[in-house]
Amino acid sequence: MLLKEIEHFLEEDCGHEDYELIVPITTVCNAEITVKEDGLLAGLEEVLQIFDYAGLKYSTEFTDADALRAEDVVVRLHGSAAKILKVERLVLNILGRMSGIATLVHEYVEEAQSGNYHVTVAGTRKTTPGFRKYEKRAIMIGGGDPHRFGLADAVIIKDNHLALMGLEQAIKKAKSAISFTRKLEIEVETIEDALQAASLGVDIIMLDNMTPTKVKECLQLLNTSGLRDRLLIEASGGITKENVREYAATGVDIVSIGRLTYAARSLGFSLHVRT
Amino acid sequence: MLLKEIEHFLEEDCGHEDYELIVPITTVCNAEITVKEDGLLAGLEEVLQIFDYAGLKYSTEFTDADALRAEDVVVRLHGSAAKILKVERLVLNILGRMSGIATLVHEYVEEAQSGNYHVTVAGTRKTTPGFRKYEKRAIMIGGGDPHRFGLADAVIIKDNHLALMGLEQAIKKAKSAISFTRKLEIEVETIEDALQAASLGVDIIMLDNMTPTKVKECLQLLNTSGLRDRLLIEASGGITKENVREYAATGVDIVSIGRLTYAARSLGFSLHVRT
Amino acid sequence: MLLKEIEHFLEEDCGHEDYELIVPITTVCNAEITVKEDGLLAGLEEVLQIFDYAGLKYSTEFTDADALRAEDVVVRLHGSAAKILKVERLVLNILGRMSGIATLVHEYVEEAQSGNYHVTVAGTRKTTPGFRKYEKRAIMIGGGDPHRFGLADAVIIKDNHLALMGLEQAIKKAKSAISFTRKLEIEVETIEDALQAASLGVDIIMLDNMTPTKVKECLQLLNTSGLRDRLLIEASGGITKENVREYAATGVDIVSIGRLTYAARSLGFSLHVRT
Amino acid sequence: MLLKEIEHFLEEDCGHEDYELIVPITTVCNAEITVKEDGLLAGLEEVLQIFDYAGLKYSTEFTDADALRAEDVVVRLHGSAAKILKVERLVLNILGRMSGIATLVHEYVEEAQSGNYHVTVAGTRKTTPGFRKYEKRAIMIGGGDPHRFGLADAVIIKDNHLALMGLEQAIKKAKSAISFTRKLEIEVETIEDALQAASLGVDIIMLDNMTPTKVKECLQLLNTSGLRDRLLIEASGGITKENVREYAATGVDIVSIGRLTYAARSLGFSLHVRT
Amino acid sequence: MLLKEIEHFLEEDCGHEDYELIVPITTVCNAEITVKEDGLLAGLEEVLQIFDYAGLKYSTEFTDADALRAEDVVVRLHGSAAKILKVERLVLNILGRMSGIATLVHEYVEEAQSGNYHVTVAGTRKTTPGFRKYEKRAIMIGGGDPHRFGLADAVIIKDNHLALMGLEQAIKKAKSAISFTRKLEIEVETIEDALQAASLGVDIIMLDNMTPTKVKECLQLLNTSGLRDRLLIEASGGITKENVREYAATGVDIVSIGRLTYAARSLGFSLHVRT
C-alpha cells in the first residue's frame, strides 16, 4: 500500500481525531487478532504495512492464502495501546473483506475445477468503488484470476459497443486502435457472433448469458471451424456456486463471476487486548 | 459528492485511459439504466452528480428510497456515447452496492419493527474501506440509523478499553475528556457492567453478545433501579434476520447489525444503449 | 498529524525549494526553541512529529498544557542545519498559534470558573480555514471544550433553520433524520423558544445573544417547568473576558465564545541555532 | 481559488456530511451577508468563487478593499437553502479572517504613512499554516506588501544563517547559489553588520530589533558611505501601532510587522436567510 | 484530463499567485496560438479542456494528428486576458512537448514503413515522470503504438528477471501468476533464448540489442521451427532514424524506440494577444 492509501483509509475512520481520548498515550499492551470462523486468509500483507506505519511490532505464523480455522490467532501485536485502537477497525475491515472474498473465490474454484481441472475462475469489475485494488488481490489470493483491472488494460467490446457500431466495425476499430501489448476481448450473446468474432480475430470471446448447453455447442462449432485453438473462451452471466461446475465442464477456459466480489460477505475477525 | 471523490473513483476504473478507443467521440446516444430485481433504490443522488460531472443529460422518475420492481427504468440518459461508457461501470457499482445495502436494511427494519415498532435498526463501522460514506448513507436510505461515522463523533468505550482500564476509570476518563456535544456510549457484556455504567452516567449502553432473554433481564433491572429512563439501550452481536424480531421485542431502543454492510450483496443494475 | 498534513504545510512554506541554498547540507548543529512570553504550551506534540518527519533529534522537559515562563527552552534540537531551517517557520507558527489560543482559553476558563466552578468554556467553528483541527485541539489543551468539530458531529438548529422552517418543524425533522449517536442542539434568541424547544426534546439549548439577566430568567423558567434537568444550557454571543464571569454565574452549563479562536493572537516563540 | 482548495476547506467543515439533514433539498431562499462592524473588505473574490462552485446566484455592490460600515449588506444570495447552509461557515470564516487582517493592515498603513508617506508596510511568514495564501492576499488588499511568500521566492539570510556561517560567507554563498531573478535580503542586528552587508552587495537589509534611533543612525551611516542608494532598508521586530509612525519617520523603506497576521482578529460577518 | 490534473499542472506554474497582477481583471481580448515550424499536432484535446476549465471561448480548424505548417493559427481564443495569461505557458508546454513527440514518431513511422509497410513503431516507458499519460498519447497521435503504459498492463520478463531466475523459471512463474487478460512478453539477447521462450509459450518476444542481421536470422529460425506464427516479434535497443528502416525490413512486427520520448524536442508554439 502507498502511504497515501493508508492515510486515506485511516482518515475515513478517524477523521480529525488524531489522539485517543480515553487510553493514556503512554500505555503499552499486547493484542491478538483472531479469526472467528474458518476461511482463507487475505489482507495480511496490507495490515502488516499498516502496523509498520503505526510503529507497532507484530508476529504471525501465517501468510496470505493460508487456510484459517476458527479461533486461530492470526497476528500478535505489541505497542502503544492508543495506536492499536486507532488502526483496529481499519485492519479488521481489510482482513474481513479481503478474506471474505478469498474464501468465496476458493469455494468457487474448488467447485469449478471439480468439473474441469483447467478452468480459470475470474472476477469482474463489479467491485466496491475505492477498494478494487484489494478486492482484485483477494481474488488472486483465493486462487482466482482478477480479470482486467479497469478500462486501461485489456480491451473488451461489450454489448453497448455492439449496439453502437455493430460487431465487425467494433472489432476493426479496436484492432486498429489498441496497442499490440493489450488483448482484445469481445462479449457476445449469440453463437453467430462468437463465430464471426473468432474469424475476425480476437484474443478472448466472452459468451454472455448462455446456458451450459449453448456454451458447449458454441465450443464445438468453433472447434469444427478450426478457430478454437487460438482463442480463450470465457463464460459469464448468471454463474453461481450451483452451476459453476456445469459451466466449467463445458470446456470453457474461463468462468467469470461478478458475485465473487459483489455478493461476498466479510470473514469475521476480532482484535483483543491482552494485558 | 466532491469532485475529487468522483475523480478518485473514476480514475480507479479508467486509469490513464481518458479517451474511449472504440466508439467515435462524436457519437451521441440514449441509454437506460434498468434494475434487474426488486429492491430499494439508493445511490441515485450520487450517480446524477456523476452524470453532471460528465456533461450527460438525464431524467428519472425515482428518488432514493423508492421501491424498485425488476425491469424498472431508473434513469434515462442522453449524451456522448464515449462518456456514457466511461462512467457506466462506476455508476452501476455505486447503485448496486448502495441499493443492495438499502434493500437489506429495509428487510431488517420491517422484520425488527414487527417485533417492536419503535426500535431503531443501526449499522456499524464494519464497512468497506474507502466507501463508508456511501454505505452509511445507504443505511439511512434503507430506513436504518448509520450509527457513529467514525472515531470522531460519538465516543464508545469498548471491550479493549475495559481490558486496559476497567469500566469505572474508562467512564471517568471519557467523561472528562470528551466534548459536551458528543454522546458517550459503552459496550458491556454483563448485566453487572450495564448497571454500573448506568449508574456512572453514560448516554447509551450497548449490550454485546447477550441473548434476547439476557437483554430483557437487563432492561428490567435497569427499570427497577430507575436508570432505564435516561438511557438508550442498544443490542448488538450475532443479530440476524432470524432473530432480529426477538431482539427488538425485548424493548431495546436500538439493534445494531454489522451484516447490514459486511454481508450485503449488490442489487443488479444494467445500462443499455438505445440507438 | 498525518504525513500528508505535514507535507501540505511544509509545501506551503517551502514551495519547490527542497534544498537549502545557503547552508551546506552536511552542516550539523544544535538549536533551541524558546518562548518569548508567559503562556500555556500547545502544539508540542505536533512539532515533535514534524521533527520525526525531518529526521531531527530532540528533547524536551514539557508537555502540552504546561505553563511556560518567558525564556523557557521548550525544545532542544540536534541534526542537519538545513533541515532545521526548513521546518523552522512552520514549527514556530504551529506553536505560536496553538499556544496563543490555549493561553487565551485558559484565561477565559479561570475567569469563568471564578463565577461558576462547573461551567464549561467552549469554542465555536469560527476558526481559520485549513487549521481547525489544531485550533480545536488548542482549545482542549487550554482547558476548554472544542464544541462540535463541524457539520458532521452534533446537529445544531440555527437561526437560519428557524427562519426557513419554524422551530417545531425543524426539531421534528432533525429528530427523525439524525442518528441516535448524535446530540441535537438548538440555538434560540427568546425565552419562549427555549421553553418550547425544551418541551419538544433536544439535548442542548444555546441561548444566543441574551444578557446574563435574561439567561438567568430562562434558567429559572426551565427549572420551574421541570425541563432544566435533562438539558445542557449554553450561553453564546457577545461573551468577553469582561462579562464571562457574570454569564458563568447564571448557572449555565456552557459558555461558548468565538473569540477564543477568531481573536486569539499567537504566543511568541523563536528558534536559535547554538553552535 | 483552485477547486481542490475549495473542497479541502469545505470538507474540513462538512466532513462526510454531504447532505443537509434538516432543510428539504428543494427549498430555495434568499440570503444576505452583512458585516457587523466597520472595516475593510477582503475575501470577497474568494467567497464568490465558492458560491459559483455551489451553484448559488449572487450580487454585490462591493469589491475587495472597499471600506465597510457596520450593517452593510455585502452580498445578496439566491439559491438552494441546503447549499447556502453548507457553505455559510466557510464563507464567513474567510471573510472574517481576511477582512480582519486587511482592516488591521490598513490601520498600520495609515499610521505609518503619517510618519513617512513613502514607507511600505509589509507582512511576514508568521501566518496560520494552511491559509497563508489568503492571509498574504489580505495584506495586499489592506494596502500592505505581502513580503516574500515562502522560502522559494526572495532569499533572506537570517540570524541562524549568520550563527552558522558568518555574514561574509553567507552572503558569498547566497550570491553564488541564487538565481539572478531573486532578491537577496539579509537580517542584521548591528549597524556594523548592516554596513558590511551593504558593501558586500545585497538588495535589502532588514534591521532587526533596533530602536528607531538606531535605525536612523544606521541609515545615516549608509548614506554617508554612499551605500544607501541601491538598497532597500527594512525595519522589523517589535513594531506596534504605537511606534510604527516613529519607525516610518526614520526614513526606512519598509516596516515589516508580524502582528499584521499573528495578532489580527477576524471582522464580524453574518449570513441571514431572508424568506 | 481530470480537473485535478489540470490544477496540478497549473499550480506548478502559478504557485500561490491566483490573480494576475498587471492586467486588469476586467480586460477581455482575443488571442491566437500559432505554430512556428512544420510538424504534427498533438495535445489539442488537452488544451481545449484547459480552456474550458478557465472559462475561455475558442475555435479551431484542426484536430490532433493534423499536419501543421509553420505560421498556422492552431486555436483562436476569446476571453479574460488575465486568464489567458495564466494558462498560456502550460498550454504551450503541453502542445510543444506532445506535438514534438508526435512529429518525431511520425518521421520514424514513415521511415520504418518504407522498409516494411506492416511494421509497428512503438514507444517505451522512458518518459518524463509525471507526464507519461500525455507522452504515450502523443505517440499514438503520431501513428505509433504506446507499448505498455506501466507495470500493470502487459508483463515483460526483462534482463534482470532472467539474471535472478533464469528464463524457464521466469516464464513458468509469470504464466502461473498473471491474468489471462494480460499478454506476456520476454526480452532476450540471444537467439537461443528467443527460441526457448517461443517454445515455452509467450505472446511477444523482444529481441534486445541485436543487429538487423541477427534479428533476421532469429526470425528465420523461428519460422523454421514453426514457432513464428503465434508470436509477435519486437526489435529494440539502439534503433535510430538511420537504421529503423533496416530493422523494419527484417520482418519484425514491432520496433520499439526509447528516443521517441527521451530524445524528442518540443515543437515551437506561441500565443499572441490580438487587440
Add this chain to the structure above:
Amino acid sequence: MLLKEIEHFLEEDCGHEDYELIVPITTVCNAEITVKEDGLLAGLEEVLQIFDYAGLKYSTEFTDADALRAEDVVVRLHGSAAKILKVERLVLNILGRMSGIATLVHEYVEEAQSGNYHVTVAGTRKTTPGFRKYEKRAIMIGGGDPHRFGLADAVIIKDNHLALMGLEQAIKKAKSAISFTRKLEIEVETIEDALQAASLGVDIIMLDNMTPTKVKECLQLLNTSGLRDRLLIEASGGITKENVREYAATGVDIVSIGRLTYAARSLGFSLHVRT
C-alpha cells in the same frame, strides 16, 4: 522530494500493481546503476531518496554535478529484488532526464563563458508539465541559472502585456502591484523599448529575438545614457550552441535558452542485477 511526489511518480509507473508478480518477494540481491555515455550527473539526490522510501541500501562515490564517464557505476544497491524492480524505471527516468539536461546546460555554459566569462546561462519555463522542479534543479546542477520558477516569483512583463497595456502603463502597474521582495523584468523587442524601460526603472531587461549586433548596440546606448549600471540585461530568443558564444560576447549579463529543457535528450543509464 516529498513522500507524496515519490508516490505520485511511482504510481504512474506501477498503477495498482503493488506486488511484483514474477520474482519471489523474499529474493534479495545486489544491483548497479551504470551510465552508458559521458555526461554530468544530476538526479542522484532524488533517487537516493527513492531508495530510502523503498527501504533499499545503497552506496555511491558520486554527487550531483560530478562528471561521469561511460560505464561508471553510479550507485550500488542492495535489498529486495522486487523493490529494486519496482523503482527501477522511475529511477532511471529521473537520472536520465535530469542528467541529460545538466549535461546540455554544461555544454552551453562552457561555450558561452568562452565568449564572456561572467555571463550567466539561464533556463526558461519551457519545461515538461509535472516535472519542472527537477528540470530547474538539473539546470542549476549543470551550472546554469534556473530563471524564475513560475508566475509567483519574479514578475516579467511580456509581449502580451505590452500588446494589452503599452509599456509605460504596464511598468507602472507592475511597480505598484508587486512586492518589494520581487524583481521586475521586462521583455522588449526594440532598442527604444529597452531604453524607455530602463528609464522607467526595472531590474532586468530581456532583449528578445535581437541579433548579437542589435544586442551590442542596445548595451552601448544604455551605457551612454548611464542606465546600464543598475540593470541586468538578458538576451533571449533563438540562442543555440552555435551562436551562444557570440551572444555572450556582447557583454549581456544573461543568456536564457528554452532548449536547455525543451530540446534536451536523456542521458543513458541502466540498472543491472548482480547475483
